[in-house]
Every structure is written in structure tokens, then in C-alpha cells.
Amino acid sequence: xxxxxxxxxxxxxxxxxxxxxxxxxxxxxxxxxxxxxxxxxxxxxxxxxxxxxxxxxxxxxxxxxxxxxxxxxxxxxxxxxxxxxxxxxxxxxxxxxxxxxxxxxxxxxxxxxxxxxxxxxxxxxxxxxxxxxxxx
Amino acid sequence: xxxxxxxxxxxxxxxxxxxxxxxxxxxxxxxxxxxxxxxxxxxxxxxxxxxxxxxxxxxxxxxxxxxxxxxxxxxxxxxxxxxxxxxxxxxxxxxxxxxxxxxxxxxxxxxxxxxxxxxxxxxxxxxxxxxxxxxxxxxxxxxxxxxxxxxxxxxxxxxxxxxxxxxxxxxxxxxxxxxxxxxxxxxxxxxxxxxxxxxxxxxxxxxxxxxxxxxxxxxxxxxxxxxxxxxxxxxxxxxxxxxxxxxxxxxxxxxxxxxxxxxxxxxxxxxxxxxxxxxxxxxxxxxxxxxxxxxxxxxxxxxxxxxxxxxxxxxxxxxxxxxxxxxxxxxxxxxxxxxxxxxxxxxxxxxxxxxxxxxxxxxxxxxxxxxxxxxxxxxxxxxxxxxxxxxxxxxxxxxxxxxxxxxxxxxxxxxxxxx
Numbered sequence: 091x092x093x094x095x096x097x098x099x100x101x102x103x104x105x106x107x108x109x110x111x112x113x114x115x116x117x118x119x120x121x122x123x124x125x126x127x128x129x130x131x132x133x134x135x136x137x138x139x140x141x142x143x144x145x146x147x148x149x150x151x152x153x154x155x156x157x158x159x160x161x162x163x164x165x166x167x168x169x170x171x172x173x174x175x176x177x178x179x180x181x182x183x184x185x186x187x188x189x190x191x192x193x194x195x196x197x198x199x200x201x202x203x204x205x206x207x208x209x210x211x212x213x214x215x216x217x218x219x220x221x222x223x224x225x226x
Numbered sequence: 227x228x229x230x231x232x233x234x235x236x237x238x239x240x241x242x243x244x245x246x247x248x249x250x251x252x253x254x255x256x257x258x259x260x261x262x263x264x265x266x267x268x269x270x271x272x273x274x275x276x277x278x279x280x281x282x283x284x285x286x287x288x289x290x291x292x293x294x295x296x297x298x299x300x301x302x303x304x305x306x307x308x309x310x311x312x313x314x315x316x317x318x319x320x321x322x323x324x325x326x327x328x329x330x331x332x333x334x335x336x337x338x339x340x341x342x343x344x345x346x347x348x349x350x351x352x353x354x355x356x357x358x359x360x361x362x363x364x365x366x367x368x369x370x371x372x373x374x375x376x377x378x379x380x381x382x383x384x385x386x387x388x389x390x391x392x393x394x395x396x397x398x399x400x401x402x403x404x405x406x407x408x409x410x411x412x413x414x415x416x417x418x419x420x421x422x423x424x425x426x427x428x429x430x431x432x433x434x435x436x437x438x439x440x441x442x443x444x445x446x447x448x449x450x451x452x453x454x455x456x457x458x459x460x461x462x463x464x465x466x467x468x469x470x471x472x473x474x475x476x477x478x479x480x481x482x483x484x485x486x487x488x489x490x491x492x493x494x495x496x497x498x499x500x501x502x503x504x505x506x507x508x509x510x511x512x513x514x515x516x517x518x519x520x521x522x523x524x525x526x527x528x529x530x531x532x533x534x535x536x537x538x539x540x541x542x543x544x545x546x547x548x549x550x551x552x553x554x555x556x557x558x559x560x561x562x563x564x565x566x567x568x569x570x571x572x573x574x575x576x577x578x579x580x581x582x583x584x585x586x587x588x589x590x591x592x593x594x595x596x597x598x599x600x601x602x603x604x605x606x607x608x609x610x611x612x613x614x615x616x617x618x619x620x621x622x623x624x625x626x627x628x629x630x631x632x633x634x635x636x637x638x639x640x641x642x643x644x645x
Contacts, residue, residue, distance in 0.1 A: 091622065092373075133351075133382030136374055178374050180348060213624045 092136060092178050092212035093185035095192060097205060098169045101144055110198065117196045118203075125192060129177060134188070140173035176212060185209050235275050238284060239268050240443075243362025246288040248334030251397050254296050257341065258387035261359050263295035264288070268362055335360060336451045337399055339444070340408050342386075343415040346393045351386035352415045353422070354379055361440050371422070371437055409452065413461050413517065416445050420465050424472065438469055449504075459508035460518030466501035467524035470494040482629045486533040498528045519548045538567035555587040559596050571603035591620035595630060602637060611637050 099107075110118070129135040147170065148160040164170075175192065179185050189207040197203030243264065250260040267288045281287040342356040354372075357363045369379040400408045423437030445462045452458045474488035505521050523544050530536040545561035558581055566574025578597055581587050598613035614634035621627040 130377060131381060133378055133385055135378045178350075178372070178378065180350060211622055213627065214622055 091181065091185075091214070092176055093182070094210050094212055095175045095177065095185065095189045096208040096210070097172045097174065097192065098208060099172050099205065100169055101164070101166050103205075104143060104170075114196070114198055114200070117200055121195050125195070126175070129175065129188070134177045134179050134184075136176040136178050138173070138175045141171055144168075144170040182209075182211070232276050235272065235280065238280070239271055239288075240362035240440075242285055242288055243268060244335040244338050244360045246285060246292060247359055248338060249289055250292045250296060253293065254300070255397075256296075257397060258384075258391055259296060259299050260292070261383075261387060263292040263299065265358060265365065266295050267291040269364060272364070333399070333451065335447050337397060339412050339448065340400055341390060341395060341397065343408075343412040344390060344393065344395060345408070345411045346389055347386050349415065349418055351382055351389070352411075353419055354382050355386045356415055356444075357419065357437075357440065358383055360444060363440070367436075409448075409455065409458075412448065413445075413457065416441050416448070417461060417517075419444075420469075424468060438465070438472070441465060442469065454512075456508040456512045457515040457517045459504050460515060460521050463501040463504040463508065464517055464521035464524055466497045466504070467521055467528050470497035470501065470528060476625075480625060482625050484629075485527060488533075490531060490533075493528065501525065501528070514547075516548060516551055519544055519551070523548075536567075538564055542568050555581055555584050555590075556592070558584075559587070559592060562600070563596060566600050566603065571600040574600045575604065591617040591622070591626075591630075594620065598630075598633065602633075607637055607640070610634075 126135070126138055129138075144164065147164065148162050149164075150158045150160050153159045175188075177185060177188055179188070186209060189209050193205055193207050194202040195205065197205075246267070247260060247264045250264055251257050254260055270291055271284075271288060275281070275284075338360045339356065342359050343352050347355070354368055357368050358365060365380050365383070366376050369376040372379065399405070420438050420441035423439070423441065442462070442465050445458070445465060449458045449462050470493050471485075471488060473494070474490065474492035475483055477483055501521065502525055505518065505525055508518055509522070523541055526537050526541050526544070542561070542564040545557065545564050548557050549561055558577070562574045562577035565577055575597065578593065578600070581593055587593050594613045594617035598610045598617055601607075601610035601613060611634045614630050614637070618627045618630035618634065621630060
């Protein structure tokens with residue numbers, strides 16, 4: 091089963107992150123690289139992307155004529171997606187374990203940042219095993 | 227040399243893959259490296275044969291190319307270990323002519339299956355390894371069927387081989403004492419491969435349907451080698467009797483069509499006939515196991531020309547036997563459906579209540595979906611809608627979720643009826 095592991099943060103988190111020391115940043119970047127490599131070696135990696143900063147974010151809605159109307163002023167409290175991993179594992183527990191590893195990424199002074207990771211299942215294109223109503 | 231269409235070559239390669247691999251494993255005694263070498267030889271063949279024509283001796287060609295790869299591998303290994311003595315021995319072995327005896331190639335396929343479906347492996351690893359080593363599929367084909375990057379699948383296979391190496395399983399048939407247990411593991415993996423192909427309703431459809439064909443092909447080989455094991459015949463019959471409905475099972479856009487609403491003229495009559503023949507031959511010959519019972523249930527469905535003609539009484543009896551054999555909540559669920567069809571929806575709903583406390587099924591969408599169907603049958607529209615919606619929210623498949631949402635919506639828009 092595939093799961094998406096989403097790392098989110100508020101604008102305040104980004105502001106804080108931008109002030110990290112060189113050493114903290116290097117440690118964090120190295121961790122992220124190693125982590126992705128580990129997922130590949132474990133045979134569970136599907137995809138990963140990091141996203142641009144929230145100050146670049148725009149919310150788009152279609153106007154009357156279908157033309158885009160963009161909005162870029164967001165409340166301080168809003169959570170933004172920072173990046174994600176998609177993994178293919180046997181059960182949700184395996185996905186939670188991987189999410190916990192990501193959450194423990196080194197933060198200030200190398201201490202685990204314990205950043206929250208939202209885990210959601212990616213829907214499969216096919217039905218589960220077993221006979222259903224018998225055979226649906 | 228003669229030219230062949232690509233699909234013929236592809237089939238030929240899949241047939242040859244396990245034979246070639248067995249030979250190379252026997253010659254070099256290194257399953258993991260041999261498996262990589264054969265995969266490379268298959269890829270080379272798939273590229274060269276359509277262009278240059280199929281060689282006169284395809285089997286020999288593949289062995290030669292795979293052996294060359296093995297030689298390279300051994301040389302680099304040896305260089306690494308600084309063991310000149312081994313070089314001499316290995317070069318001598320490389321010079322050996324192609325093994326003359328190939329008459330036990332199906333036995334070899336069975337040995338490979340036993341290895342790839344070893345109980346020490348997780349199901350996803352066993353499936354990937356079986357498809358590549360025994361099925362002769364390429365890493366990229368398997369990766370595309372499971373919608374994961376090729377590198378991830380390759381890594382999964384290499385870890386599976388490492389597990390096999392560490393477990394120290396010899397490349398031979400399991401002992402008589404072990405054989406039944408190991409065969410059950412093989413059948414389970416084949417069953418899972420079949421399901422991967424059959425249950426798919428979206429994604430790269432052709433590739434996934436291929437998995438069902440592949441499972442049927444491999445199960446045929448096992449059935450031929452294990453003619454006295456009636457569960458093998460049972461599994462093959464189950465696959466054929468189920469696969470026969472494939473064309474009727476999904477709409478043009480991949481939406482699910484439940485059994486009761488399928489256009490039965492689309493069912494494959496030849497597959498049904500073959501499945502029925504296998505089953506009626508197997509049933510009287512020995513102890514009746516779960517695969518034969520599931521095949522028998524599929525057969526009862528297949529024999530009904532219209533959904534209304536289904537012999538639910540017989541299906542109910544078969545589920546009762548199956549329930550006695552295995553404590554699987556899915557069986558209890560299907561048994562409840564059969565009971566509802568025979569004794570009315572209230573009886574079915576009554577049989578579902580113990581499942582609420584079953585941790586394996588408590589949050590499973592299928593329990594909600596079945597309950598919704600039975601409530602709908604019982605005329606309890608509001609409760610049925612609620613359960614359809616709960617089922618949809620818990621579903622892990624997009625096609626299934628669409629189906630369940632649609633059921634709730636349809637029911638919600640139906641004017642109330644008085645039963």
C-alpha cells in the first residue's frame with residue numbers, strides 16, 4: 091500500500107528555519123539526503139519532492155469568465171506543505187515508522203525536531219483481496 | 227534465424243526464463259548473481275531478437291549470454307578476493323558445453339518457485355522475485371504493474387535474494403516433510419499475483435491483467451508437476467472460473483460492475499468449461515481444501531445463466547464448509563451474504579454482528595459495504611445510506627469508493643417505497 095508522508099509547517103516555522111546556523115542547516119540537509127537514500131535502499135521509495143516557500147504560494151480560483159483570480163495573503167496560523175515522500179509498504183504501521191524517522195530529523199543544535207508528519211493512504215486503482223459480496 | 231513478432235518472442239522468453247535460470251544456477255551455484263545474469267540475458271534477447279531474428283537455439287543463446295555475464299561477475303568477485311585458484315576452476319566450468327539434459331525443466335521451475343516463495347520472504351518480495359525469476363518478466367514490467375520506480379523494485383528483489391542467501395536454502399526440492407508446507411506458500415503467492423491482476427480496475431490495465439495470465443500460466447506448471455495435490459488443481463480452477471468474468475467485471479471507464487449486474491454473455495465459456503472440468507476431476511480425489519471450495523463457489527456463480535438463477539443454497543453450504551476450515555473474517559462476511567440470499571437480509575445482518583468486535587475487520591470498509599447492501603435489501607434506506615457512506619470513507623480503492631458513493635447517492639434519490 092502506498093502512503094504519502096507530508097511535512098507541514100506554519101510561516102513562523104519557516105521564519106525560524108531561515109535563521110538556523112550553518113551547522114544546523116548542514117546537518118538537516120545531510121539527514122534529508124541520507125533519509126531518501128535509505129528509503130531507496132529499503133525498496134519502499136516511490137517519490138519525494140520539496141516545495142517552494144509559502145511566500146511564493148498563491149491560491150487560485152476561477153473567475154466568472156474562467157480566468158484565474160489569485161490570492162496570496164495567508165493568515166499566520168495556516169499550515170503549509172513543505173514537502174512529501176510517497177512510500178510503498180506492507181501496512182500502515184510501516185508507514186508510521188518511516189514518518190517517525192522523518193519527524194526526528196535534526197533541528198536546532200542537532201536535537202530531533204519532532205516535526206509533525208501527516209500520513210495519508212494513496213488510493214489504489216484496484217480493489218482489495220478477497221471475494222466481496224461474493225465478487226464485486 | 228527467422229523473424230517473429232515481439233509478443234511471440236516475449237512469450238518464448240517467459241517460457242525459457244526458468245529453464246535457463248535453473249541451468250545457470252546449477253552451473254555457478256549462486257542464485258542471486260545467476261538471477262541477475264539471466265535477467266540481463268532476457269533484456270538483451272528482447273532487444274536483439276526482434277531486430278536480428280530469433281537464434282536457432284534460443285535456450286542455448288540465453289545460457290551463453292547469461293554465462294558470459296556470470297563469468298564477468300565471477301572475475302570481478304575473484305579479483306576482489308585475490309583467489310587465483312578459483313579462476314582456474316571457474317574457467318574450466320565456463321568451458322563446459324551446454325548441459326545436455328533438459329528433460330526435467332519443469333522440475334527446475336518448481337524448485338525455483340519453492341525458492342522464490344520461501345516463507346521467510348514478505349509477500350511483496352516473494353511476488354516480485356517470482357515474477358522476475360520464474361515468470362521472466364523484466365524489472366521495468368513488474369515495476370510498472372505495481373506502479374513503483376524501477377530502482378525501488380530492483381532493490382526489493384535484491385533484498386529478497388539476500389534473505390534467501392542468508393536463510394541458506396539449497397537449490398533443490400524441499401524434503402518430503404517440508405514439501406506440503408512449502409507448496410502452500412507457493413500457492414499463496416500465485417493466488418496473490420492472480421489477485422493483483424484481477425482486482426485491478428485502473429492504472430496500466432493491460433500490464434495488470436497480464437499478472438492474472440502469468441499467475442494462471444505458473445499455476446498450470448505447478449499443477450502439471452503436482453498432479454496428486456488436488457488443491458493445486460483447485461487453485462487453477464478458481465483462477466480460471468474467476469478470470470472468465472474479467473471482461474464483464476468493469477465498465478469502459480474501469481468502473482466496477484458487481485456480479486449481479488454483469489452481462490453474462492461476456493463471460494469466457496472456454497475458461498469456465500476448463501475450470502469446471504478441473505474441479506470435477508479434483509473434488510472426488512482427496513481431501514477438499516479451501517481453494518477447491520472457493521473454486522466450487524465460483525463455479526456455482528458461473529453456472530447461473532441469470533443472476534436470479536444462482537443456487538444460493540449450494541453457495542451457503544460451501545461457505546459453511548469453508549468457515550469450518552478457516553477463521554477468516556472475510557469468509558464470515560461472505561457467508562453472511564449467502565445466508566441473506568437464502569434466508570433473507572435480517573438473517574445476514576444477524577451473522578454480521580460478531581464481526582463488529584473482530585479487530586481484523588472492525589474498521590474495514592467491506593463490513594460496512596456488506597451491511598449497507600443487506601440493509602438496502604431489508605428496505606432500511608436511511609441506515610443503508612449511512613453504511614454506504616462509511617464504507618466509502620474507509621475504502622482504499624478509488625473505483626470501489628466511486629461505486630459505494632454512487633450506491634448511497636442512488637438510494638438517497640429513490641423515492642421511499644413500501645415493502
